[in-house]
Amino acid sequence: MRRAGPPPAGPPREPAAFTLDDFSSADPAMDRCLALARLAARTDLPILIVGESGTGKTLLARAIHNSSKRVGGAFVAFNAAALSDTLLDSQLFGHEKGAFTGAERTVRGKFELAHNGTLFIDEIADMSQAAQAKVLRAIEYGEFEKLGSEALQRADVRVISATHWPLDRFVAADRFRKDLFYRIAGITLAVPPLRERPQDLRALIASEIELACRKEAKRVTGLAREAAERLLSYSWPGNLRELSRVIHTAVALSPGEIIPPDVILLTPVVGLAPETAAAGDLRLEAAEQRHIARVLAQMGGNKRRAARALGISRSTLDRKLGP
Numbered sequence: 001m002r003r004a005g006p007p008p009a010g011p012p013r014e015p016a017a018f019t020l021d022d023f024s025s026a027d028p029a030m031d032r033c034l035a036l037a038r039l040a041a042r043t044d045l046p047i048l049i050v051g052e053s054g055t056g057k058t059l060l061a062r063a064i065h066n067s068s069k070r071v072g073g074a075f076v077a078f079n080a081a082a083l084s085d086t087l088l089d090s091q092l093f094g095h096e097k098g099a100f101t102g103a104e105r106t107v108r109g110k111f112e113l114a115h116n117g118t119l120f121i122d123e124i125a126d127m128s129q130a131a132q133a134k135v136l137r138a139i140e141y142g143e144f145e146k147l148g149s150e151a152l153q154r155a156d157v158r159v160i161s162a163t164h165w166p167l168d169r170f171v172a173a174d175r176f177r178k179d180l181f182y183r184i185a186g187i188t189l190a191v192p193p194l195r196e197r198p199q200d201l202r203a204l205i206a207s208e209i210e211l212a213c214r215k216e217a218k219r220v221t222g223l224a225r226e227a228a229e230r231l232l233s234y235s236w237p238g239n240l241r242e243l244s245r246v247i248h249t250a251v252a253l254s255p256g257e258i259i260p261p262d263v264i265l266l267t268p269v270v271g272l273a274p275e276t277a278a279a280g281d282l283r284l285e286a287a288e289q290r291h292i293a294r295v296l297a298q299m300g301g302n303k304r305r306a307a308r309a310l311g312i313s314r315s316t317l318d319r320k321l322g323p
Contacts, residue, residue: 015059015211020067023060026199029192033060040187041067046139048184049162051191053299054241057162058122060191065118070158073117078110080131081123082304088131089147093138099148109146111138115155124184125165125176136180159184164299194236194243205231208244209259212251220251226261234266237297292320 020038025031040047041064049057058077065075078091086100094109110119127135138144139159143152161184170176194201205223213220223231227250236242246265253263292310299305307317 016062018059018063018066020063023063025197026203027192027197029190030197030200033189033191036187037064037189038067040064040189043187044069044158045186046158046184047160047186048167048188049160049191050167050188051162051164052193052239053164053302053305054239055191055193056240057191058120059240060189061118061120061160061162064160065120065158068118068158070117074114075118075120076110076114077120077122079122081126083126085128085131086147088127089134092135093144094146096146096148099146103148106146109144111144111155111157112153114157116157118158118160121159121161123163124161125163125167125170129177132177132180136177136183139180139183194239198232201232204240204243205247208247209251211244212248215248216252218251218254219257220254220259221257223259224261227259227264230261230264230266237294238301242297288320292317 020034020041023034025034037060047061047064049060051057061077062075065071080088083091089095090099090103090107090109092110094107094112095103097103097106121135124135134144138155138157142156143154145152167176167181167185171178171181194204209220212218231246238245249265250259250263254260292306295309296303296306299309303317304314307314310317312320
């Protein structure tokens, strides 16, 4: 997603400082996404970003904030996955001292911290119905109450939400509030997975090598042919997150200025055979294992989310993965 080419003049910028001007794409779907993002940045409308795990939704949300009139305010990121309602309430809206056991001081919530800025709510589909109702009120009216307080507080916040789940299907199945869906989806940006963006892969690899060289204080000028072929032929189930990890590891381990193939560590999911090794096995059990491997990789190795996507319990998933 990041633009390849020479870095801007002056000290190199980190991804947190990127604006939408730092993004370009040769992929038509990604280019349309970026064009719509640039239009959205000029407005104060709520934005919903959808896409697989690791596709760069947080990075895109931050770039939209940095390209908007709210750039002088805070960009506050919040991940709603795997939180109880009480903890989510405390994180989003804050709490007063003594509001619950362990609340030893007053804490400001994410909505308050994002006043005059942008609040990015990642994995919004993981919220319970009760939590969704409170978020709807805060977005719709700009007001909320801290846990342990009856005083209304107000915050002027631009909300950007993200999910890797099919939110429209969740709405149809009554798993996500229809009124909240229409409130957060003022503009919807669909980020395509990396496997559907082969035109961008060379530029993304070059960009990640540049970032890794800065972090490791190393000089790398290129890739050995076999190393490049491995990177370009891989399907990248973990998307940009996996690409970044693989390239940063390769740069750190590279013994010289040319990255050799033996430091390109495309490790298969632990406990499952890679699909290429099992392609000839047509047994139902083997097909199930390959599907679990794909889903687990898509979820970035997160077993809880993979189990939910597969419609099974975490314990069942552990049993199927084996020792």
